[in-house]
Amino acid sequence: MMLLDYILTSVAIGMTFLLGCTGEILTEKAGHLNLGIPGIMCIGGASGCLALKACYDLPGFLAVIIAIIAAILGGALMGAIYSFLTVTLKANQNVTGLAMTTFGVGVTKYVMNGMAINATRNYLYALKYFRAPFASADTGLKYWGIMMYLAIGIALASAYVLTRTRVGLHLRAVGENPATADAVGINVTAYKYGATCIGSAVAALGGLYYIMDYMGSMEAYKTIEALGWLSVALVIFTLWRPQISIIGSIIFGLLYLAGTRIPTLLGINLGMSATPLLQMLPYLVTIVVLIITSIGKKRENQPPASLGLSYFREER
């Protein structure tokens, strides 16, 4: 029973990684390494919560929809700022991304602190609507709310678009070789903006899911950043494929919870100091995958060729 609960909970937390990872994959496929994902996930959570607080009296179903839209808008806005800086102004992507994370985490702290102190008309009233249709707190499925199906749906849709449609082909071309894409008449800037904004919006949903569904707690925003970094690591683990990221996110969920669950499962007491060691597992696995794919040298498993590079058209 404890094992089953461990697995089901892992699937649930995995969805946070899945949303963040799918968002980052879409951005990276356009050739942009968005290290602002952790900050964007935080902003997604914060803007969703702000919207929930504002529409306190609306029916639950509407409240959830509005929160999701708010998170999407918050994420897309962050994506637009990032795109403006890196696509239009051609700023360094790594530095810009890190700045976006710092900015996003800071703003979220400010917003969420205010809401935590002022407990009346709090956003957490919506928790039960998010966890519908399996709202019962008694079963292991208690976290399996609508956003979870949304996450898997988005990942599958992204995989389909990337591999089976013209838009996906164009997007991959932009990330692999923007000069080529430009020469055949693809609007490189539009694809970069589009992929980054949509990717950021998807990642932002991850933050909302974590606060409103998985954790359902006032303090949850404090740990989103760490999960965001794991999502970025998960992109490498999944070899830039959204369909693999569904499995990958569950594996990461298992590994993420290993530190607290496995000692309990085995009935041993590791003590406080050993838990962080087990929490390193997702990162270790990522490094191992990175090494294996580098040895393999298969071109399909490498990051998009122009990842992290700005595209200048007039350069001769």
Added chain:
Amino acid sequence: MNKQIAIEMKGVTKTFGSVIANKNVDLEVYRGEILAVLGENGCGKTTLMNMIAGIYYPDAGSIFIDGKEASIHSPADAFSYGIGMIHQHFKLVDLFTAAENIILGNHSGEKYNISKVSAEVRAIADRYGFHIDPDKKIYDMSVSEKQTVEIIKVLYRGADILILDEPSAVLTPQETDRLFDVLRKMREDGKSIIIITHKLHEVLSISDRVAVLRKGEHIGTVNTAETTAEALTEMMVGRKVELNIDRPAPENVQDRLIVKNLSMTNLDGIKVLDNISFTARSGEILGIAGIAGSGQRELLESIAGLNPLDCGEIVFNRPKKNLPVSFYHKSLADVKALAAEGKFHYEDGSAVDFTGKTNAEIRALVNAGKVLFNEDDVMNLRDKTPLQIREVGVRLSFVPEDRLGMGLVGNMDIVDNMMLRSYRKGSSVFVDRKKPSDLADRIVKELEVATPNTHTAVRRLSGGNVQKVLVGREIAAAPVVLMAAYPVRGLDINSSYTIYNLLTEQKKNGVAVVFVGEDLDVLLELCDRIMVICAGKITGIVDGRTVTKEEVGLLMTKTDSDVKKEA
């Protein structure tokens, strides 16, 4: 001629900052003709064509297509006018298949169906006589296959006007012939074809008319049938150019670099060099001919100390016997140690014994040239790194095929690139910038490198100028062995002949020159001996003065079975 005009350019001007790339160009292209656009490097050929293809937009002037004024702001606009350009650097996504690259950027309303595209690609290929597998990934393709994909891509989109930028620069003679056959078929089909090139014999063999550009200006357009190579060159350069390569007889020939039974396997486990043995001699140019990728690159890299070998020896021979010892390469301590080993003798043949002599006396003897070597200085360069080779005093210069990858650092300026060879000199913790700076000035002046100043990043220079900087630096190192791989690839006539003359000059100075070339005509004119390799094996070493082009061509494609038949 009552042919229909396809494109007409009127007064087209384009500037980049203060540089005028094209000035007031008038040019027309007819339907069903092949027009060659000829000019030296940096004369604005490619810029002019890029304006038709929508990469750049003209600052002044207008372009008419089928008699109507067209404004081409982007490659997509160009496609809508039926214009397609095949760039010199292929614009293909390596990770995609041929069919995916061909469909890329196509916004027609049809549903995305890659297998249907593959079938259409095959149909186009059959019609014009291409050979292609639409489902093959680009990274698995040879250069000529990639070019085929580029051409089909343009045809697939229904282009009537094709622009090819230096299409033969990377092809073998046979592949070029095949390409030209295809182009002739397209001409019969009523398509207009523009070829940007600087190879005169190609211009003469394929084009109907030739437009010559010089320094951004259109000098004139002539019918190919009514012109000669000399006349075109004069139009192109603005003065008469001798198209002859001076080939003095080798003097004072000595065996310099002896390669014995060299074999090498690359990272993919393929044997790229198989039992290569040859001798490069001082005062002589040894040409290496072969189809691209036959092991030329690996051979030169092995000699330069960049590749580990399976077996074989690379012996560097510095004739020293009966020549005086100097302090140029050896310190006093070295000289003493060698003397103790009995390596030296006096002029009269008696053994040298420094015991009991003071350092000043030894110095005096050596400087007077009284101490002579017993033996030639022979050393094996195998398994030595480039730095170790330099440290043992072998001045080996290498002009690699990949100029900006292995030869120079693109983002650094000319002076800094000079320092790559001299940064170890001097004893202070600071590098000496004065000498490299002087050297850069000298190279820019003597080789006529077109650059704003010596502090321009090398990657901003055009291909020919990059090559001049690289060759200039390597020659300035006063080499004993000079190896050059495709040093004139992508260069115009004038720059090419500058490079050939530099190589000949080095040969006269007693340098052993190894020249890997692709243009057989040049190899036959320039080299004293030609070594032909095919699939990593030597198929023959012939005399450059007596051999014919056909004989070399046969050796280039000689297969194992041919060799066995002869044996």
